[in-house]
Amino acid sequence: MSKKLELNGLWESSRMMLPQHKEAAIKSRKENQRISRPIRDEQEIQSISEMLSLSQMYKKPLVLTLYEEFKTRSVTGIVARSKHGEFRFDIVETSSGAGEWEWIAYRDVLKAELFKEWTDD
Numbered sequence: 001m002s003k004k005l006e007l008n009g010l011w012e013s014s015r016m017m018l019p020q021h022k023e024a025a026i027k028s029r030k031e032n033q034r035i036s037r038p039i040r041d042e043q044e045i046q047s048i049s050e051m052l053s054l055s056q057m058y059k060k061p062l063v064l065t066l067y068e069e070f071k072t073r074s075v076t077g078i079v080a081r082s083k084h085g086e087f088r089f090d091i092v093e094t095s096s097g098a099g100e101w102e103w104i105a106y107r108d109v110l111k112a113e114l115f116k117e118w119t120d121d
Contacts, residue, residue, distance in 0.1 A: 056079040056081075059078055064077075087106065088101055
């Protein structure tokens with residue numbers, strides 16, 4: 001009996017576990033990895049707004065850090081258009097090299113900074 005509890009004991013000794021229970025355990029573990037949306041102060045919001053406007057007016061590339069439910073991600077690109085609550089971001093650096101873009105909600109932007117190669121202008 002003690003061998004069943006070694007290493008990965010829960011799963012090793014649960015061969016009789018119902019599939020529904022195993023799925024529920026996996027779902028519960030994934031839910032625990034969810035991150036909460038950070039609360040930004042007015043100064044941060046103003047700074048991000050200025051950077052987005054700068055990018056749209058002068059076609060300067062930005063590096064954005066975006067909130068997602070389970071992680072954050074960074075994208076580099078230029079703000080092409082904006083509308084109420086979101087903006088179109090033309091992505092510069094892609095693995096495929098194709099011109100990609102996406103609509104991004106303002107509330108998902110955690111940080112915006114000028115792309116380092118373009119700050120020397």
